Amino acid sequence: MPPKSILKKTAVSADAPPSARPVNQRHLDLALHHANIIEQRKTVEQQVLDAILVLMDFPTAPNADPTRPSASDALCFCESVIPFQPADYDSLIEERNIADKCGYALCPRPKRKAPSRAKKHFIDTAKGVEIVDRKVLEVWCSDDCAKRALYVKVQLNEEPAWLRQGGYGDKIELMVDNAEEHRKGLPLRLKKGAATPPPPKEEDIAAAWAARDDALADLAIERGETPGRLSKTSKDLIQERIKERVASAPPVPPSPSYGPLLMVIEGHVPLSRSNRNESTTAEKGDDEDEDDRDWDKHLPG
Amino acid sequence: MADDRENYHPNLIRMWRVYRTTKEMCRDRGYQMLDEDTQISLSEFAARYGREDGEPDRSRLHFSCQPSEEMMRKYTPPPSKTEPDPKPDIGNIWVEFNSDENVGLKQLRDYMQHLINGSFYSGIMICMKPMTGMALRLLRGAAGIQEGPKGGVEVFVEQDLLVNITKHELVPKHVLLSREEKDQLLKRYRLKETQLPRIQVTDPVAKYLGLRRGQVVKIIRKSETAGRYASYRWAI
Numbered sequence: 001m002p003p004k005s006i007l008k009k010t011a012v013s014a015d016a017p018p019s020a021r022p023v024n025q026r027h028l029d030l031a032l033h034h035a036n037i038i039e040q041r042k043t044v045e046q047q048v049l050d051a052i053l054v055l056m057d058f059p060t061a062p063n064a065d066p067t068r069p070s071a072s073d074a075l076c077f078c079e080s081v082i083p084f085q086p087a088d089y090d091s092l093i094e095e096r097n098i099a100d101k102c103g104y105a106l107c108p109r110p111k112r113k114a115p116s117r118a119k120k121h122f123i124d125t126a127k128g129v130e131i132v133d134r135k136v137l138e139v140w141c142s143d144d145c146a147k148r149a150l151y152v153k154v155q156l157n158e159e160p161a162w163l164r165q166g167g168y169g170d171k172i173e174l175m176v177d178n179a180e181e182h183r184k185g186l187p188l189r190l191k192k193g194a195a196t197p198p199p200p201k202e203e204d205i206a207a208a209w210a211a212r213d214d215a216l217a218d219l220a221i222e223r224g225e226t227p228g229r230l231s232k233t234s235k236d237l238i239q240e241r242i243k244e245r246v247a248s249a250p251p252v253p254p255s256p257s258y259g260p261l262l263m264v265i266e267g268h269v270p271l272s273r274s275n276r277n278e279s280t281t282a283e284k285g286d287d288e289d290e291d292d293r294d295w296d297k298h299l300p301g
Numbered sequence: 302m303a304d305d306r307e308n309y310h311p312n313l314i315r316m317w318r319v320y321r322t323t324k325e326m327c328r329d330r331g332y333q334m335l336d337e338d339t340q341i342s343l344s345e346f347a348a349r350y351g352r353e354d355g356e357p358d359r360s361r362l363h364f365s366c367q368p369s370e371e372m373m374r375k376y377t378p379p380p381s382k383t384e385p386d387p388k389p390d391i392g393n394i395w396v397e398f399n400s401d402e403n404v405g406l407k408q409l410r411d412y413m414q415h416l417i418n419g420s421f422y423s424g425i426m427i428c429m430k431p432m433t434g435m436a437l438r439l440l441r442g443a444a445g446i447q448e449g450p451k452g453g454v455e456v457f458v459e460q461d462l463l464v465n466i467t468k469h470e471l472v473p474k475h476v477l478l479s480r481e482e483k484d485q486l487l488k489r490y491r492l493k494e495t496q497l498p499r500i501q502v503t504d505p506v507a508k509y510l511g512l513r514r515g516q517v518v519k520i521i522r523k524s525e526t527a528g529r530y531a532s533y534r535w536a537i
């Protein structure tokens with residue numbers, strides 16, 4: 001007697017998706033969808049690396065003025081950081097610092113040097129004396145560069161570029177003092193007199209977000225998507241119509257071909273001293289049951 | 302060992318161990334190496350590479366080595382119709398001990414440039430701390446790109462080389478197969494390489510041996526019941 005399969009014999013797999021397409025096609029689509037995301041991610045990561053390699057050596061002129069960057073440098077900087085997430089921007093600052101440069105990509109000056117190599121320093125600030133990490137001290141050449149650099153950072157999209165939809169938020173604004181030289185369609189904010197930039201008002205920010213959401217919703221409707229959720233890329237994986245799952249064979253109750261029905265666990269009849277004799281005949285196929293049970297000889301009972 | 306360790310700066314002792322493991326690693330990969338290099342005593346190391354303040358001078362530790370005949374043979378692909386006289390995929394290596402507190406793209410690029418200028422086939426850079434994420438990203442993509450040397454750049458952190466892991470009794474011996482030996486193995490067992498069990502190139506022993514994707518290592522274990530037995534793994 002050949003060994004019995006412990007697998008249930010079913011005419012049709014109950015789990016089969018009720019799809020018009022063959023199962024494998026669906027799996028292929030799904031795999032392809034994920035492969036595409038991974039591919040896009042790789043591309044973006046490479047773009048970010050390339051951008052950092054370029055921006056590490058910025059600005060192009062050694063005597064450039066970070067408050068009045070050249071139009072070409074400013075444009076290149078703004079375009080390069082579009083795929084950046086804030087963490088990528090931090091990496092750019094880190095790499096520039098390692099090369100001893102001010103963290104702001106449009107500044108040619110070296111980063112500030114802490115008064116000593118000690119890890120912590122006492123620093124006089126407007127709020128009094130503060131204890132500051134040496135690393136924090138040695139990021140920028142000046143507070144002005146810190147402001148200009150962070151002004152860019154807050155505009156970066158938190159969402160990884162390979163998951164962004166609709167390409168919104170791809171305009172990065174710079175804080176410059178020579179806006180008139182950057183007219184060519186470059187979004188620039190003119191710095192007003194004082195060193196501190198006027199912080200954007202909260203209502204303005206809220207209004208801007210609302211406007212953006214409206215625009216996105218319009219775009220989604222235009223594309224025929226439900227506003228809010230699905231992106232184009234995953235559309236292939238979603239079926240237009242929901243189909244009922246129809247079994248082609250009537251369900252059959254499990255019918256054990258041997259042994260006392262009550263003792264069966266998932267088709268297997270466990271041996272106990274009482275029913276051992278009746279059931280062993282049916283179990284002959286399983287070699288483990290043919291052991292002469294040496295292992296329990298030493299046990300009491 | 303006759304060295305009186307109390308007389309030396311802990312950083313110097315540390316560096317001495319890292320240096321010896323590095324030399325052993327090069328020897329075990331098949332580069333030419335004198336025994337006196339892998340067995341340098343602490344006192345001699347201190348005399349040669351110690352600074353006046355007792356710290357090690359990393360800039361004097363750099364070295365290069367040449368592959369042995371045996372290594373050249375192992376790394377030479379079998380001759381084919383298009384390439385009747387194939388060149389070995391190995392060459393001189395430059396090993397550098399970086400002394401910068403932080404290592405990023407700048408140092409990695411400078412290092413690659415140095416390898417190109419010196420016509421080195423490959424390089425190993427040993428850093429005090431892990432390098433930046435962007436530098437690692439460049440490294441990952443650098444194998445075989447125009448910017449780096451042909452044989453690529455490997456990076457170790459000093460910490461990884463304090464102890465030679467392959468000397469541990471529980472680590473079985475790993476032996477790299479030549480292309481020819483690999484082909485024979487696959488033929489004998491009628492296997493495709495993809496059917497072999499795998500070893501990641503990031504595995505510590507694989508890193509130690511500098512395994513490349515596609516190579517096969519023979520792993521020889523001692524067994525109390527079976528004596529010695531060998532298994533094979535495909536590097537991915």
Ligand SMILES: [Zn+2]
Nearest residue numbers: 102107141145
């Ligand atoms: Zn600056």
